[in-house]
Amino acid sequence: MPTSLKPDAPSRDAITRLVRHDSVHKDIYQSEALFDLEMRHFFGNTWNYAGHASQIPQPGDYITLDLAGQPLLVLRDLEGQVRAFFNRCAHKGTQLFTSESGNTGGRFMRCPYHAWSFRLDGSLVGYPLKAGYEGTGLADSEAGQGLVAVPGLQVYRDFIFVRTNPGGVDFDTYFGDMRSAIDNMVDRSPSGELRIEGGVIRNTIHCNWKFYLENINDPVHPVSAHESAVRAAQAVWQPQDVSAPQPLAVEQILPFGQKYDFFEGMGGHVYPNGHSVSGTRFSIHSGYGELGDYVRDLQAALGEARAREVLQRSPQNAVLYPSLALKGSPQTIRVIRPIAVDRTVVEAWNFRTVGGPPLLLERALSYSRLVYSPMSFVAHDDVHLFESQQQGLRSRGSDWVSLHRECRPDEPAQPNEATSGTSEWLIRNQYRAWLRFMTQDMEA
Template sequence: MGRYGNDAGAIMALVRKAEVHRDVYVDPEIFDLEMEHLFPNSWIYIGHASQLSKPGDFITANVGRQPLMASRHSDGAIHVFYNRCPHKGVKIASEPCGNTGKFFRCPYHAWSFKTDGSLLAIPLKKGYEGTGFPDTQASEGLAKVKNVVVYRDFIFVRLSDAGLSFADYFGESLSTIDNMVDRSPEGKLAVVAAPIRYMHNCNWKMLVENQTDTCHPMVAHESSAGTAVKVWKREQGDSTETPMAVQLYAPFMSPYEFYEQSGIRIWPNGHGHTGVANSIHSNYSDVEGYVEQMVATYGEKRAHEVLGEVRHNTIYFPNIMVKGAVQILRNFIPIAVDKTLVESWVYRLVGAPDKLYERALMYNRFINAPTSIVGHDDLEMYERAQEGLTSNGNQWVNLQRLHEPGEADDVTAVINGTSERQMRNQFHAWAKFMTMNMDKRVEAAE
């Protein structure tokens, strides 16, 4: 056992009111404890129901180090299982997605299971007669994840038996998902393409923090987005129309004052978003016919309420970011203490003009891809931080910007858009969900 083990006090001590210890980013033991405690205790996004449109469709995912799979059964219900055969433990599905037909078949010994997880058949089943097999867990089929919620087609799971309910965990923060879905004239989103997958050599929390860090864009992205803006201004000539590409990356060069006034909203349990009053998505050109479609569906007042909510980045703790205004979700998947796989998904607004999907795809390529205008700037900063945190000159990371004495935790508040309070909010949640149920697990082990 290492320095931290299952010592809740030692883990809590890594998070101060406005500082966190470097070990939360660089210590492999802390990473292992996150896999064991933090992710099972949290509600984790694993996929979208549109990826399971037909009976037999399946997707795979990991929560911490637990391999999972979700499938659509013949009655239309979605089921989530642990991705292992109850016989010898072989993973049933190794692909990210597919259609299994009417049943799953283990590739090792051909045990087969219905798409609701129940055991269908075993070769030479007579070999189990008189062995007590019906009384074993293996006879029940694939082990199901008990805590599953499909919220507006977003599939979330909590692996721990004990913890906050879905409603208590997310609360008002679900309004970002609501807004993204409501932007469809039919109230539906669809995944119709694979995500951009991009490996980052850094700790997963660096990516999460960066989503609400508004003091870096005009600095880190000056050489990329800043240069692109200068080139456009030089070359635009007599054009009065700003190309979609320039509309997407130019706002990254907005000044500090813009972000201060835009604001940040924090919610309990580590959730929060930038862009309360304004955001980098506010001034995109209208798409012909779209507003009229929305008004026809929702009425004038409600349609403008939906379209007027242009939040920038919403963090759903611990590890996804949602951009409702451009229908993008980024999943920060921890691989190792210094390695994170990022999946950037684009959702199509069902029934909306194709131009909106085109804009979302362009944003994803320009901002989130390894060959993007912007994303590689962030990656360089993450890698420099991962290396720099090995320095013994200072073992604490400062998150003190606009910190106020007596600052309350687990509250809803709107704050200055350049505050680091959302990062402090995330680390309060980190400590809480890292240590939740820890004492019970220690007692059980003893």
């Protein structure tokens, strides 16, 4: 059994021993030394969601973000191309922009510290007191090359992904067939366009980021964890006329009250590199009301067969490991941002389905408020449990966290369909990917 990790950089061999076939060591959630290595290796080697192109529609528009300790700047240049840079001036390292979003205000970006200026493609334009740099070698130095571009950048159907370490797996290989989860969201628009609207809901949780990601693939917990939320919704709705249309809030909360056999039957699929889909057969979102002419409009845009395929597929969650979880219906996404070993920020964003009925956006906004908001009585259940896990694993009980449910010694090679919707195979798959990308560029 591995001992607890010490602050002095755990070795590759020690990290490898933290993941078993059916369980993981508690240091994965508790060790600050391991978290520091995750920021550099694991998140640097994987493709992570950075934003959506609809957030930067015009030349000069930008967004900033912190991705695993790396301040990044994503912008649209004068030719309309999306670019991503490390958000630091080539001179002294000052962040060029500290606002969450905005516009550069022109053809150049100027550092607020010493007024060094850069084109929107990152190249250096100029700086004060040029005579003082003559003959110093600045032009050939790192500083003279301008802003440093993020090594990996890919825009897939307006979803922007980055990889902060050079080399490694390319985007298409990394996501593979999981790109169909994005296709399913985008193809719900008759115009083939989604647009971020309604702002963002941010929830800071005092737990390791993996607890939240595990929970997205854990359809067993709603039966017990969300029992009180369902009872509250049932108490409000039961006295009403059963034939009356359900309000959005009731339509979205009551399905959380399904029993274990429902969640077992909904299916799941495991993909390479930690990705997964839960609810491949049906989910708690499958019973939402019809939308009338929208179906006809979608059939006209996509053809009857593709429209049927898109609308019939409403998974519980599609996880593009490690930072993004999609819900095609409703049109919402969650983004997982690790801040510290015991602190995680979760962002919930909503999409307007361009060309679709307003009800689709209303449904997304309603679901985010009900389920993801810090004031949500559903989120309260989850947050309390995540933070309880973080504290509980500090105890001197077992050093191992069980992932045994439906674990088989001959678990088939991925990708493959899970035996049931409640299999922890989807979570075990995450940790096999975690180990791979965590150690791929470490020395033995």
